[in-house]
């Protein structure tokens with residue numbers, strides 16, 4: 001198969017979907033790899049590094065989409081990329097379709113086979129291709145929150161860890177999955193007072209063991225969240241219902257309960273946001289204010305640390321890239337039911353139920369359309 005790697009074009013996105021190690025593996029499996037010139041630059045990978053492992057460098061995205069059968073990317077395709085997709089393409093990338101009916105329609109119209117990193121599952125129902133970026137985003141969430149709490153940046157002017165004789169800041173984390181746990185570990189490392197809220201009791205049990213009493217775990221009922229909001233200096237939103245639009249865990253009318261110039265970091269923004277007042281922002285302009293509360297809602301937080309993120313992401317995606325290339329999408333989905341969960345749009349149909357429901361598209365079983373894919 002011919003595998004293509006375009007340069008990411010989303011604002012402030014510096015990751016790349018394949019490293020030279022990935023090229024080497026694909027080439028050893030008998031595949032061809034075409035990489036857009038400069039695609040690895042943001043992650044400190046030169047064209048020559050790809051070429052040394054057997055890739056061909058092509059001048060632009062048009063050439064990559066024109067030649068490749070499988071396109072591997074990082075972020076959801078932007079409109080000019082959607083326009084380049086055809087029925088013969090397999091697209092493997094983050095898609096986050098539930099909050100984006102427009103993109104979903106674009107992918108339906110393209111006829112391409114679109115496989116989303118974020119809904120691929122492992123044998124235990126976990127999300128192996130979301131996890132590495134969630135680890136990064138969780139760590140950044142606390143760092144960014146701590147920074148935004150500084151007075152010159154519009155924050156309350158409180159140091160997360162406090163100092164002897166002055167209390168630490170309160171960090172409230174809603175959603176104690178991969179993002180939430182990593183955010184908590186950094187907050188604990190900075191010596192803040194940390195409270196993690198989740199609705200899954202088994203998950204709270206696991207966190208309780210991991211934190212060894214250093215952070216509080218709390219059930220995420222509306223009332224309990226409301227009781228903590230007036231105490232919180234930094235609130236990190238990290239909930240996820242697999243593939244679906246994020247539920248709101250803080251509503252607009254609850255902002256008035258919060259301290260003036262407290263900070264909300266909405267990591268779930270890529271699934272539509274878990275605070276009612278969230279809207280996506282970029283690294284160049286990461287925050288805005290609503291009712292005296294700073295909102296940080298960067299939709300591609302790991303993009304800020306591409307050297308870490310590119311390798312963390314591609315370590316996880318490579319086995320799936322190889323499987324898709326070796327077996328072709330139809331057989332790969334058949335052989336790996338967890339990978340099949342990643343197939344969101346195939347041959348003009350939405351094949352992932354939460355996306356179909358959220359975007360008002362008819363849902364069609366994957367097995368009914370895979371054979372029809374080009």
Ligand SMILES: NC(=O)c1ccc[n+]([C@@H]2O[C@H](COP(=O)([O-])OP(=O)(O)OC[C@H]3O[C@@H](n4cnc5c(N)ncnc54)[C@H](O)[C@@H]3O)[C@@H](O)[C@H]2O)c1
Nearest residue numbers: 133134137175177178179198199200220239240299300301
């Ligand atoms: N903005 C970014 O750059 C970025 C990067 C990586 C991940 N993310 C996003 O972060 C979010 C979290 O990802 P994750 O990997 O930690 O997911 P996860 O599945 O590991 O954890 C989500 C947690 O949310 C909990 N939850 C669900 N509904 C809840 C509710 N109503 N109240 C409280 N808890 C609830 C679940 O029980 C689970 O423990 C996802 O939307 C993911 O796409 C964003």
